[in-house]
Amino acid sequence: MxxxxxxxxxxxxxxxxxxxxxxxxxxxxxxxxxxxxxxxxxxxxxxxxxxxxxxxxxxxxxxxxxxxxxxxxxxxxxxxxxxxxxxxxxxxxxxxxxxxxxxxxxxxxxxxxxxxxxxxxxxxxxxxxxxxxxxxxxxxxxxxxxxxxxxxxxxxxxxxxxxxxxxxxxxxxxxxxxxxxxxxxxxxxxxxxxxxxxxxxxxxxxxxxxxxxxxxxxxxxxxxxxxxxxxxxxxxxxxxxxxxxxxxxxxxxxxxxxxxxxxxxxxxxxxxxxxxSGRLDEAISTGGLTVVPQVVEAALSTHPAVAECAVFGVPDARLGQRVAAAVVPVPGTAPTLEELRAHVEPALDSTAAPRELHLMVALPLRGPGKVDRRALAAQLTSRTKG
Structure with a gap:
């Protein structure tokens, strides 16, 4: 019926x-x-x-x-x-x-x-x-x-x-x-x-x-x-x-x-x-290693200057993709890529540590509260090329 x-x-x-x-x-x-x-x-x-x-x-x-x-x-x-x-x-x-x-x-x-x-x-x-x-x-x-x-x-x-x-x-x-x-x-x-x-x-x-x-x-x-x-x-x-x-x-x-x-x-x-542990369709393939963004985010989020973060892959001629991070910093702070890499490398393979950092006021969302990684990657890749 x-x-x-x-x-x-x-x-x-x-x-x-x-x-x-x-x-x-x-x-x-x-x-x-x-x-x-x-x-x-x-x-x-x-x-x-x-x-x-x-x-x-x-x-x-x-x-x-x-x-x-x-x-x-x-x-x-x-x-x-x-x-x-x-x-x-x-x-x-x-x-x-x-x-x-x-x-x-x-x-x-x-x-x-x-x-x-x-x-x-x-x-x-x-x-x-x-x-x-x-x-x-x-x-x-x-x-x-x-x-x-x-x-x-x-x-x-x-x-x-x-x-x-x-x-x-x-x-x-x-x-x-x-x-x-x-x-x-x-x-x-x-x-x-x-x-x-x-x-x-x-x-x-x-x-x-x-x-x-x-x-x-x-x-x-x-x-x-x-x-x-x-x-x-x-x-x-x-x-x-x-x-x-x-x-x-x-x-x-x-x-x-x-x-x-x-x-x-x-x-x-x-x-x-x-x-x-993360989404299978969002995994990053970098230098022969499969990186789950949420695992990297969990490590980044323990840094005292990180209020919110999102990790995604961007094209890389040598690695296939490189790990990039968008970070909303705690007000009054400005974490550097070197600081964040040093913070996460004890817990992660160095290949999984971010190789690119973007400080942002807010992360783009889709639906109720999910980070839009595709939009983020497209936006920041375009900004880098421009």
């Missing part, structure tokens, strides 16, 4: 509450299938609708089609059933200690933001919403968190937001009042996690993607019902939270094995705990 995919225009800020009735029907399996798009962004609406074809038939079991942020620039649409969305929300509440009220501080058309709204619906609570349409302002957190009600209170952030909040004492204190702050979307530097925990913030690191209804592994441990296995260092995920496939791509290899999703992430499973 089929139905038709319909566009769901999600407004920014508190007006996002207007879609709660449609999301409630979707969560109950009442249809129609919905494609969330940002109501105020005509360019993004065109990009998503051209790729995912609202108005065309779709299997009636589909509740939401959620666009992936992707690394190729062409969005894919993960088809999520009502059962998968309910399983995700229920498993989240079970892991966190019970249903509660939720603060939305993420773009509400991405999976992480949608899930905040859906979890609130499951819990029977009204979301408190911070408008992030023009950027995240940590100064808004204290009043927003003070407005939350109920025995348990939660929010979901990405690492760049947490970094900003930690530099704002009132925002830090407000986050420390919550029962849990889910942190996903990208790897979080260890020093940032340590700062947050020292400040009393209950951080729960999440791993997942649109294809798994968002985070499905918390602090390395799969949620109830979620299955994880490693195949040739690649992470595969299964369980009731899994999408049924991609919109219009029935033969996509990521869903080739029934009941499993093949991620592009490399990981290790030890004692039932999953650790992610």
């Amino acid at each position: 089929t139905s038709t995919l319909e566009v769901l225009h999600v407004k920014p800020g508190p007006a996002a509450r207007e879609v709660l009735p449609q999301l409630k029907r979707a969560l109950a399996g009442g249809g129609p299938a919905l494609l969330p798009v940002p109501a105020a962004d005509d360019r993004e609406i065109r990009r998503l609708t051209e790729a995912l074809h609202p108005g065309d038939p779709i299997d009636e079991s589909t509740a939401l089609v959620v666009a992936t942020s992707g690394t190729t620039g062409t969005p894919k649409g993960a088809m999520l059933t009502a059962g998968a969305l309910r399983a995700s929300g229920q498993a989240t509440h079970a892991r966190l200690g019970g249903p509660g009220s939720w603060l939305l501080a993420l773009p509400p058309h991405h999976i992480a933001g949608i899930q905040v709204l859906l979890r609130g619906i499951l819990a029977g609570t009204e979301p408190v919403i911070v408008d992030v349409a023009t950027g995240f302002d940590p100064a808004l957190l204290p009043d927003a968190i003070a407005a939350m009600t109920g025995a348990r209170r939660y929010t979901s952030l990405v690492p760049t937001q947490l970094i900003k909040a930690l530099d704002h004492p009132a925002a830090t204190a407000a986050l420390a009042e919550l029962d849990a702050v889910l942190l996903g979307g990208a790897a979080t530097p260890a020093p940032v996690l340590e700062r947050a925990r020292t400040a009393g913030i209950t951080v729960v690191r999440t791993y997942g993607m649109s294809e798994t209804c968002g985070g499905c592994v918390y602090d390395g441990v799969p949620l109830d019902g979620v299955r994880v296995r490693i195949e040739d260092s690649r992470v595969l995920l299964g369980g009731p939270v899994l999408a049924t496939g991609y919109r219009g791509l029935p033969d996509h290899p990521a869903f080739a094995e029934p009941g499993w999703f093949r991620t592009d992430d490399a990981g290790l499973l030890s004692g039932g705990v999953l650790s992610i």
